[in-house]
Amino acid sequence: MAIQTPIAPPRSRREHEREAVTSWRVERLAAAGYNAEAALVLALDRDVDLHLAVSLLERGCPPDTALAILF
Numbered sequence: 001m002a003i004q005t006p007i008a009p010p011r012s013r014r015e016h017e018r019e020a021v022t023s024w025r026v027e028r029l030a031a032a033g034y035n036a037e038a039a040l041v042l043a044l045d046r047d048v049d050l051h052l053a054v055s056l057l058e059r060g061c062p063p064d065t066a067l068a069i070l071f
Contacts, residue, residue, distance in 0.1 A: 033057045
């Protein structure tokens with residue numbers, strides 16, 4: 001009896017673009033100074049203003065305080 005491996009359906013262009021944007025947001029947030037977990041949480045929440053999140057750290061706000069402000 002052969003084992004059949006399920007094949008995932010191909011991702012749509014929209015899904016691919018969304019993943020690329022999320023990846024870019026994570027990279028930008030991590031480069032600004034957020035830890036990996038915080039960067040991912042912020043990147044996935046489209047209601048979070050990326051520019052504000054980065055700006056807070058650039059102006060000297062500690063990451064934990066910035067997270068409290070953003071959420």
